[in-house]
Amino acid sequence: MGGQAVERESWDRKLDFILSCVGYAVGLGNVWRFPYLCYRNGGGAFLVPYVIMLLIAGLPIFFFELALGQFASEGPITVWKVSPLFYGVGCGMVVISGLVSIYYNVIIMYAIYYMFVSFVNLDGEVPWKYCGQPWNTDSCRNESFPDFASMNNDTEKVNSWLSLANVSCVNQTITTLITAGNANTGDDYYDIGYGDLSDTYKPNFTNCMTKFESPSEQYWTRFVLRYHEANGLDDIGGISLKNIICLLFAWILIFFCLMKGIKSSGKVVYFTATFPYLVITVLLVRGLTLPGFKQGIEFYIIPTWDKLLNIKVWSDAATQIFYSLGPGFGGLLCMSSFNRFKNNCWRDSVIVAFINCGTSVFAGFAIFSLLGYMAHQTNQAVEDVADSGPGLAFVAYPEGLAKLPVSALWSFLFFFMLITLGLDSQMVMMETVISGVTDIWPRFLRTHKAPFTFVCCIIGFLLGIPMTTKGGILVLTMFDWYSGSYNLMLISLFELVAVCWFYGIRKFMKDIEMMLGHRPMIFWFYYVPLWCVITPVAIIFIVVMSGVNYTAAYYGEYTFPPWAEGIGWCLAVLPILCVVIGVIFGIVKFGGLASAMRPRPDWGPRLKENRTGEYNDNYGYDPSGDAEAEAAYTKNGAIVYPEFDKL
Incomplete structure (x- = not known):
């Protein structure tokens, strides 16, 4: 001491x-x-x-x-x-x-x-400005996407649309449409026309469209x-x-x-x-x-x-x-x-x-x-x-x-x-x-x-x-998803309750x-x-709505497995667990719930010149570290506060 x-x-x-x-x-x-x-x-x-x-x-x-x-x-x-x-x-x-x-x-x-x-x-x-780098794939594209609205010729539109698709897949899909009676025998993509390709039959060609990535996206990933x-x-x-x-x-x-x-x-x-x-x-x-x-x-x-x-x-x-x-x-x-x-x-x-x-x-x-x-x-x-x-x-x-x-x-x-x-x-x-x-x-x-x-x-x-x-990046996403979410809001709720209602x-x-x-x-x-x-x-509202709209953690198309979600929830619960342990510790250490809720005798301004009013008589506080003051209020190695009840 x-x-x-x-x-x-x-x-x-x-x-x-x-x-x-x-x-x-x-x-x-x-x-x-x-x-x-x-x-x-x-x-x-x-x-x-x-x-x-x-x-x-x-x-x-x-x-x-x-x-x-x-x-x-x-x-x-x-x-x-x-x-x-x-x-x-x-x-x-x-x-x-x-x-x-x-x-x-x-x-x-x-x-x-x-x-x-x-x-x-x-x-x-x-290096992320153009394609053609060693890390790029065939799906890298740095040209502008076709501006179909400015094209007047339907053939030009179809050709531009085909540049964004897998032509073999398109032909197979057209064959399926003909078999189902949704297109005429012998039709090709020019016969169907851009309007139907991009609108009427668009869901049929979804899997045929090439998923392009920008140079910056491929550089990042x-x-x-x-x-x-x-x-x-x-x-x-x-x-x-x-x-x-x-x-x-x-x-x-x-x-x-x-x-x-x-x-x-x-x-x-x-x-x-x-x-x-x-x-x-x-x-x-x-x-x-x-x-x-x-x-x-x-x-x-x-x-x-x-x-x-x-x-x-x-x-x-x-x-x-x-x-x-x-x-x-x-x-x-x-x-x-x-x-x-x-x-x-x-x-x-x-x-x-x-x-x-x-x-x-x-x-x-x-x-x-x-x-x-x-x-x-x-x-x-x-x-x-x-x-x-x-x-x-x-x-x-x-x-x-x-x-x-x-x-x-x-x-x-x-x-x-x-x-x-x-x-x-x-x-x-x-x-x-x-x-x-x-x-x-x-x-x-x-x-x-x-x-x-x-x-x-x-x-x-x-x-x-x-x-x-x-x-x-998956580990980072897991930390970001869980470590500062529900727990952050609940911690804020606890501090408001502690001071406004208990203190x-x-x-x-x-x-x-x-x-x-x-x-x-x-x-x-x-x-x-x-x-x-x-x-x-408002905090309770946020927590409840976050819970109602909860979705499992994911990154892109990857959904986190259950065991990873379990680790994430451990990260989320850890701060709340600290609060629970702190409550139990306080009750045990201070001899009961009532004593643990009351301010400690050294609560108040840190410096002596600022301890006015009810804090002026707080003898339990020792701002200077004076050994004699500590000795005066030490019994069996612990500081006792004779003026506790006055507070």
């Missing part, structure tokens, strides 16, 4: 904290997930449920976590001295951040590889991933040397960003949190000068109002708000715990939340102007050239960038932007894990912050190695007033009803 405790870190400037929050909230999901959900769910109409869910779920929980972490200056685990029964909630947050960090850095790994390839090809063309050499999760193949080296480089980056704690990461975000806006703006300006951009923008913003009657649209909007702002991961608690006690975290929460959502909308314009150009070039609809997830970041975007003049330079800037977007979020998630564990054993780990950070990065690297195999909303509001120096009426009219009732109901 003896010895001097090492003082907890704090941000050097307020801007360090705000930019870290912006960098954490604005991540890779803003670039691919939001635009995809927007056009899948009615274009501009999707913004209606998106904004509503921001107001009733995103913004309230965002402020809630900032206020809780700042008041106690504690990380996601030790902050639960507010109600020891819920210590497991903090452990669950750290587990979620740890699991997501493993695969999130693999996505950064892919961006690093593409950036390196773009850099070495600055004097030429990027057959060269970067080498996915065709794997045989599902039963045989994920060997390790890709180029990928594992890039993964090692990604973890080295994270280590040097975090080795000195927030003193180093707080400076890195001045670049990583602002540079993406420069690149997005440049891409938007360039996109608006390309032919076909209007087609993409219209598809993005023109609303389809009847989509709002679909409950899945509202569920998607709520889920996107959660994933985008990042509550439940512990990152917000972690970052705010380094704030000065009197910092206006309410103002910060509003600023960051609206910057994050505004970035999603802004990025959508840049993205869809580029997708409109791709649709124009390939004579396809916008929905046919866009995809979600890695397919959008590493197939559609490279394909569009490859068609720009000086494509290697644009690709380099784009993937450099992806790296900066990912690094911000990854740094916060890793800092959450590191600080969460450090706060449990502060006397040792705070004096060995760099070595402990190094150990955490090594563990993350080793656990990510299976994702660098030829079938590693008490009135006490929590008094704590916030102690920090901010005032209590605006909006707190009572907006935040209190939301924290206590509306937001928990």
